[in-house]
Amino acid sequence: MRDVPFARRPITINPVNSPTPGQCGDCGARHIGLCDALTDEDLGFLARVAQRVVISAGKTFIDEGTTANHFYDITQGDVRVFKSLADGRRQITGFMGVGHFIGLAVSGQYAFSAEAITDVKLCRFDRGPLLEVFAEFPALERKLLDVATHEMVIAQEQMLLLGRKTAIERVSSFLISWSERSDPYPDGTSKTSTVNLSLPMSRTDLADYLGLTTETVSRSFSQLKRDGLISFTDVHEVTLLKPQRVAALTAGEQ
Amino acid sequence: MRDVPFARRPITINPVNSPTPGQCGDCGARHIGLCDALTDEDLGFLARVAQRVVISAGKTFIDEGTTANHFYDITQGDVRVFKSLADGRRQITGFMGVGHFIGLAVSGQYAFSAEAITDVKLCRFDRGPLLEVFAEFPALERKLLDVATHEMVIAQEQMLLLGRKTAIERVSSFLISWSERSDPYPDGTSKTSTVNLSLPMSRTDLADYLGLTTETVSRSFSQLKRDGLISFTDVHEVTLLKPQRVAALTAGEQ
DNA sequence: AGCCGTCGTTGATCTCAATCAACGGCCGCA
DNA sequence: TGCGGCCGTTGATTGAGATCAACGACGGCT
Numbered sequence: 001m002r003d004v005p006f007a008r009r010p011i012t013i014n015p016v017n018s019p020t021p022g023q024c025g026d027c028g029a030r031h032i033g034l035c036d037a038l039t040d041e042d043l044g045f046l047a048r049v050a051q052r053v054v055i056s057a058g059k060t061f062i063d064e065g066t067t068a069n070h071f072y073d074i075t076q077g078d079v080r081v082f083k084s085l086a087d088g089r090r091q092i093t094g095f096m097g098v099g100h101f102i103g104l105a106v107s108g109q110y111a112f113s114a115e116a117i118t119d120v121k122l123c124r125f126d127r128g129p130l131l132e133v134f135a136e137f138p139a140l141e142r143k144l145l146d147v148a149t150h151e152m153v154i155a156q157e158q159m160l161l162l163g164r165k166t167a168i169e170r171v172s173s174f175l176i177s178w179s180e181r182s183d184p185y186p187d188g189t190s191k192t193s194t195v196n197l198s199l200p201m202s203r204t205d206l207a208d209y210l211g212l213t214t215e216t217v218s219r220s221f222s223q224l225k226r227d228g229l230i231s232f233t234d235v236h237e238v239t240l241l242k243p244q245r246v247a248a249l250t251a252g253e254q
Numbered sequence: 255m256r257d258v259p260f261a262r263r264p265i266t267i268n269p270v271n272s273p274t275p276g277q278c279g280d281c282g283a284r285h286i287g288l289c290d291a292l293t294d295e296d297l298g299f300l301a302r303v304a305q306r307v308v309i310s311a312g313k314t315f316i317d318e319g320t321t322a323n324h325f326y327d328i329t330q331g332d333v334r335v336f337k338s339l340a341d342g343r344r345q346i347t348g349f350m351g352v353g354h355f356i357g358l359a360v361s362g363q364y365a366f367s368a369e370a371i372t373d374v375k376l377c378r379f380d381r382g383p384l385l386e387v388f389a390e391f392p393a394l395e396r397k398l399l400d401v402a403t404h405e406m407v408i409a410q411e412q413m414l415l416l417g418r419k420t421a422i423e424r425v426s427s428f429l430i431s432w433s434e435r436s437d438p439y440p441d442g443t444s445k446t447s448t449v450n451l452s453l454p455m456s457r458t459d460l461a462d463y464l465g466l467t468t469e470t471v472s473r474s475f476s477q478l479k480r481d482g483l484i485s486f487t488d489v490h491e492v493t494l495l496k497p498q499r500v501a502a503l504t505a506g507e508q
Numbered sequence: 509a510g511c512c513g514t515c516g517t518t519g520a521t522c523t524c525a526a527t528c529a530a531c532g533g534c535c536g537c538a
Numbered sequence: 539t540g541c542g543g544c545c546g547t548t549g550a551t552t553g554a555g556a557t558c559a560a561c562g563a564c565g566g567c568t
Contacts, residue, residue, distance in 0.1 A: 083411070083414045084507070084508060085508065086506065089418040091414040093409075106400070106404050106407055111410060111411075138395065141396060148403060148406060150360050155406065155413065156345075160337045160339070160345040160347075162413055163464075163465030167524080202546090203547095210417075211416065215547080215548085218546060235534095235546065251341065251343070253340070254319070254339065420554080420555095456515075457516060457517090466555075468516075470554090472516060472518080473555090489516065
């Protein structure tokens with residue numbers, strides 16, 4: 001692992017689809033993704049190694065085991081990240097939304113696959129040039145470390161879920177964490193009112209995320225409905241009628 | 255998240271137990287842990303914010319939910335990192351050995367606990383001063399990012415195990431990954447000879463790591479013994495008699 | 509040396525979630 | 539408008555691993 005010199009050096013500029021800093025200003029992920037670590041001024045350097053990419057729902061854009069040539073920042077839509085076994089068993093390790101950064105890899109290969117759940121827009125960075133930008137802007141590397149650390153916390157939480165929670169606890173935990181994802185005030189006023197959530201992923205996705213089968217996910221939802229804790233307006237639109245009682249079912253970490 | 259200025263500034267020096275660079279040279283983790291990112295010369299700066307700590311087997315030295323005041327580098331022994339539920343259920347998220355770095359945290363609190371499996375020696379860094387050292391040596395931050403990225407890969411692998419593998423696959427996967435941990439040539443000559451492993455952790459630890467019960471771990475080991483794939487000289491000393499056949503049972507990732 | 513507590517193994521039984529099966533609703537398409 | 543495939547739900551049955559139980563080996567202690 002050789003050091004990258006600190007002095008500025010010429011950066012490969014890809015003229016195709018390169019967003020200008022101005023375009024970045026319009027970006028949905030401008031103030032939540034990687035880009036939040038830079039000023040509008042410095043963002044230009046990042047923009048020069050970026051390309052906008054559109055992926056339609058269901059398409060794979062990262063394949064486990066292939067060479068890791070790119071980093072991605074999601075600017076629109078939702079993505080599932082997963083690993084598979086040879087016989088087809090699949091474990092979704094995370095659902096990623098706007099602002100999420102994907103593509104950290106060791107030994108040059110992706111250790112996971114990624115697919116668009118909805119239609120997705122991505123900001124794609126070429127690995128080599130981006131690493132050079134990192135060398136110039138340590139703030140980016142720090143941001144990336146924050147991202148990685150946060151992902152690690154989520155991953156540990158998920159291991160606890162997969163290793164030790166019951167079906168109903170898993171589904172409840174998912175509902176609560178999914179509601180917190182879009183909640184601007186995480187541990188603000190304790191949730192007494194109802195919460196509306198949209199679930200872009202399929203029941204199969206949920207099952208593969210929670211280490212269950214679709215049938216068990218469905219039965220758990222039905223039980224929560226029967227107990228008056230949630231209701232569905234549509235298969236992909238759930239309302240938490242009693243968020244606190246759902247939270248109580250997650251076997252909340254001490 | 256305010257920026258840490260780049261210019262060198264005075265660093266708090268703790269005169270108690272501070273290892274000198276010379277002492278670092280003797281350290282078992284000198285060339286594998288965080289310290290590997292620095293030259294002997296620069297290591298002095300790191301050493302000034304470090305303390306040597308000894309933890310006896312079974313003792314907890316990081317408590318989930320407490321303020322994250324320290325980073326740790328393991329210089330001797332093995333550690334279990336875990337999360338617990340209020341009712342006592344426990345998920346071990348990793349076994350950490352010499353050279354492993356522990357303590358990355360978000361929002362200032364540890365999201366996990368850590369206990370010594372064997373007697374353990376640690377190099378402890380105070381958080382504040384260490385962050386200042388990071389600002390001076392970006393190589394450290396990069397190293398940390400590498401560490402975090404690698405941990406993430408392991409965590410995803412473990413989620414696949416916990417969510418989708420059978421008991422025998424989990425135990426086999428553990429044996430193989432544990433054998434690779436100390437293997438200096440990971441994908442070198444395919445393992446045809448036998449491999450001796452020492453398992454410092456208890457069956458309960460293994461169960462809590464693999465999302466099983468001690469009974470199931472024990473039964474899986476017994477089955478592997480019955481099939482002539484492994485043998486035990488002692489409860490904590492296993493020999494892989496047919497490493498390739500054990501590997502075949504892990505449902506190897508494609 | 510003898511005692512006690514912990515740890516690991518094995519057997520018997522139980523249970524939660526998986527599997528197998530059927531069906532209704534929805535959507536895209538002819 | 540009718541058809542076919544996919545998705546989600548619900549019911550019946552099965553099964554892998556948990557739970558309950560017993561016991562032997564070991565190690566620390568007096």
